[in-house]
Amino acid sequence: MSNRLSSPSSGMAERDPGLGRVVTLDARGEGVLAIVVGGVWAVADGLADTDEIERALAAETITAVVVASESLAAADSTLAVFLARVYDLCQVRRLALDVSAVGGGGAALLALARAVPERAGTDRVKPSRAIVDRIGISTLKGMSEFDGQLRFCGALCRSLARLVAGRARFRRRDLIEVLEEAGPHSLGIVTIISALIGMILAFIGAVQLRRFGAGIYVADLVGLATAREMAAVMTGIVIAGKTGAAFAARIGTMQAQEEIDALITLGVSPIDFLVLPRVLGLALMMPLLYLYACGVGLAGGMLVGTTVLDLSPLQYWQQTLFALSISQFVIGLSKSLVFGALVAIAGCMRGIQCGRSAAAVGEATTSAVVTGILYIIISDAIFAILLEVWGL
Amino acid sequence: MTIPDTTSAEARIVVENLEMRFGRYLVQREVSFRVRPGEIFVIMGGSGCGKSTLLKHMIGLNQPTAGRVLYDGVDFWAGREPQRERLRRRFGILFQSGALWSSMTLAENVALPLSLYTGLKPGEIAELVSYKLALVGLRGFEGFHPSEISGGMRKRAGLARAMALDPDILFFDEPSAGLDPLSAHRLDRLLMELRDGLGTTIVIVTHELASIFAVADDSVFLDAETRTAIAWGAPQALRRDCEHVAVREFLSRGGTEAFGTENKRA
Numbered sequence: 001m002s003n004r005l006s007s008p009s010s011g012m013a014e015r016d017p018g019l020g021r022v023v024t025l026d027a028r029g030e031g032v033l034a035i036v037v038g039g040v041w042a043v044a045d046g047l048a049d050t051d052e053i054e055r056a057l058a059a060e061t062i063t064a065v066v067v068a069s070e071s072l073a074a075a076d077s078t079l080a081v082f083l084a085r086v087y088d089l090c091q092v093r094r095l096a097l098d099v100s101a102v103g104g105g106g107a108a109l110l111a112l113a114r115a116v117p118e119r120a121g122t123d124r125v126k127p128s129r130a131i132v133d134r135i136g137i138s139t140l141k142g143m144s145e146f147d148g149q150l151r152f153c154g155a156l157c158r159s160l161a162r163l164v165a166g167r168a169r170f171r172r173r174d175l176i177e178v179l180e181e182a183g184p185h186s187l188g189i190v191t192i193i194s195a196l197i198g199m200i201l202a203f204i205g206a207v208q209l210r211r212f213g214a215g216i217y218v219a220d221l222v223g224l225a226t227a228r229e230m231a232a233v234m235t236g237i238v239i240a241g242k243t244g245a246a247f248a249a250r251i252g253t254m255q256a257q258e259e260i261d262a263l264i265t266l267g268v269s270p271i272d273f274l275v276l277p278r279v280l281g282l283a284l285m286m287p288l289l290y291l292y293a294c295g296v297g298l299a300g301g302m303l304v305g306t307t308v309l310d311l312s313p314l315q316y317w318q319q320t321l322f323a324l325s326i327s328q329f330v331i332g333l334s335k336s337l338v339f340g341a342l343v344a345i346a347g348c349m350r351g352i353q354c355g356r357s358a359a360a361v362g363e364a365t366t367s368a369v370v371t372g373i374l375y376i377i378i379s380d381a382i383f384a385i386l387l388e389v390w391g392l
Numbered sequence: 393m394t395i396p397d398t399t400s401a402e403a404r405i406v407v408e409n410l411e412m413r414f415g416r417y418l419v420q421r422e423v424s425f426r427v428r429p430g431e432i433f434v435i436m437g438g439s440g441c442g443k444s445t446l447l448k449h450m451i452g453l454n455q456p457t458a459g460r461v462l463y464d465g466v467d468f469w470a471g472r473e474p475q476r477e478r479l480r481r482r483f484g485i486l487f488q489s490g491a492l493w494s495s496m497t498l499a500e501n502v503a504l505p506l507s508l509y510t511g512l513k514p515g516e517i518a519e520l521v522s523y524k525l526a527l528v529g530l531r532g533f534e535g536f537h538p539s540e541i542s543g544g545m546r547k548r549a550g551l552a553r554a555m556a557l558d559p560d561i562l563f564f565d566e567p568s569a570g571l572d573p574l575s576a577h578r579l580d581r582l583l584m585e586l587r588d589g590l591g592t593t594i595v596i597v598t599h600e601l602a603s604i605f606a607v608a609d610d611s612v613f614l615d616a617e618t619r620t621a622i623a624w625g626a627p628q629a630l631r632r633d634c635e636h637v638a639v640r641e642f643l644s645r646g647g648t649e650a651f652g653t654e655n656k657r658a
Binding site for chain 1: 448451452453477480481483485487488489491492493494495504505508509553
């Protein structure tokens with residue numbers, strides 16, 4: 001760094017040790033502060049400090065500031081930012097600033113940065129950090145979120161009414177696609193999850209029940225838990241993560257790319273056209289998936305029951321049949337129907353509510369899964385209460 | 393440069409003192425203009441001034457907070473939904489990105505409006521669809537999905553869909569954005585042919601100067617600063633002698649005298 005300035009004896013010098021940048025302050029009589037910049041200004045060295053200048057401006061009776069360059073070897077935006085800071089400091093103190101003696105295009109860059117006035121009204125109000133404010137804001141957010149869900153449900157009800165009246169418009173192929181995607185394409189994951197859940201239930205039961213010599217009741221435990229609860233809930237959760245998320249991503253992308261606007265302007269309700277086939281498809285397919293998951297779950301339980309406990313498959317099977325009644329399956333079937341509809345509603349709702357950017361599509365997808373699972377658990381709790389009340 | 397008389401009978405579209413807001417944020421206010429039947433009308437202005445938003449208010453995607461939009465004297469927002477739907481059926485809209493339905497082929501995209509609103513047989517629809525696609529230079533692309541073709545082609549396919557029902561009013565949101573100069577020129581010619589041949593009224597939102605001067609019969613300029621419409625008339629005339637510097641600057645890419653001296657000083 002041969003081109004570094006030596007600091008004049010009368011002024012204050014600020015120099016970054018080891019860096020190529022030099023800023024020299026020099027009070028030239030008559031209340032003029034001269035700032036001399038030189039050396040190499042590179043963004044790799046970070047931004048230049050202006051504290052020294054601020055102190056100089058505050059301490060002395062300065063009325064004007066002159067910036068000049070001397071042995072300025074190279075300068076990038078860091079010099080322009082430095083000049084902009086000096087400019088701001090001068091603006092605050094209403095000092096005249098002269099940057100005409102700065103080489104390297106610094107003055108031109110500063111002029112360019114200041115040429116277009118800040119667009120009025122672009123300042124965002126920073127969210128307050130006060131606890132009361134935050135509670136208020138999140139309450140309002142929650143209310144508008146709930147309002148959005150109610151609105152969507154209302155629109156869906158109207159759409160269902162149109163379906164009953166035979167006036168809802170959607171493509172049959174969309175419905176078939178949903179059936180295919182939720183049904184055959186989900187069998188693999190449903191098989192794995194259901195079999196493992198059946199086996200886990202059997203293991204837990206076997207360990208406990210064997211101690212009382214009641215090992216045979218593992219079949220009851222697995223059968224009841226699977227048919228009443230686990231098959232429906234687990235398929236619901238799997239489908240929420242798989243199909244519900246796919247719905248949100250698909251519809252959200254359509255929203256982001258104005259495809260939904262194109263439907264509306266054509267006079268086609270996006271609820272009819274996009275949501276209805278998905279809700280119907282999933283509500284139809286979920287009970288079938290449930291029956292399949294029941295079968296696989298019971299088989300998984302039987303596998304563990306017959307290997308861990310000394311039960312013959314026939315014994316286990318008879319005990320299962322003895323424990324289960326048709327009503328257990330009816331309960332499970334109705335649960336799965338409701339779960340299917342809710343997962344589809346959550347997915348489609350998040351898609352329709354999606355913003356118009358790629359990031360918003362991602363958020364909609366995540367939110368669809370969370371909402372779907374939440375709906376499943378809440379409705380399962382309601383089922384539990386109702387079944388208790390009805391004594392089923 | 394006076395505010396046009398929006399009460400005249402020969403207007404196809406009248407926009408009257410329209411005010412648009414997003415929540416508390418004011419986009420534009422007191423926007424008024426009229427579009428005569430069979431003309432190409434351009435809504436222009438700098439980026440972010442609310443041109444596309446104005447279009448969305450005109451086609452009924454957003455409801456204005458004040459003011460009216462009239463089609464042949466019928467107030468779009470005063471009536472009930474069935475009336476709005478009837479009006480919408482007269483529109484053809486080309487969205488900024490084309491907005492083709494991504495799960496459908498090009499042919500299905502163009503066919504959907506036809507199958508919804510006409511009693512045509514599938515064979516007849518297919519024939520019409522092929523004709524419309526050929527009109528925008530996409531003959532043979534019937535079976536392609538939107539993801540398989542280029543942005544310019546998507547835009548043209550969007551135009552074919554917008555024209556599917558032979559609408560009497562066509563709306564275009566930035567039609568030449570993202571098109572190469574030759575495609576943009578072809579699109580301009582197509583617009584003029586639609587106007588001359590079918591008498592279609594065309595409303596375009598754009599800031600492409602070449603396109604504006606090539607096709608516009610009339611225009612309105614939305615100012616981002618004052619958030620309202622400040623100039624009306626044929627773009628050539630506005631470039632020459634509009635009282636607002638902002639408009640002259642816009643139409644001459646900043647090449648007016650006032651801006652020139654400022655440039656030199658900097």
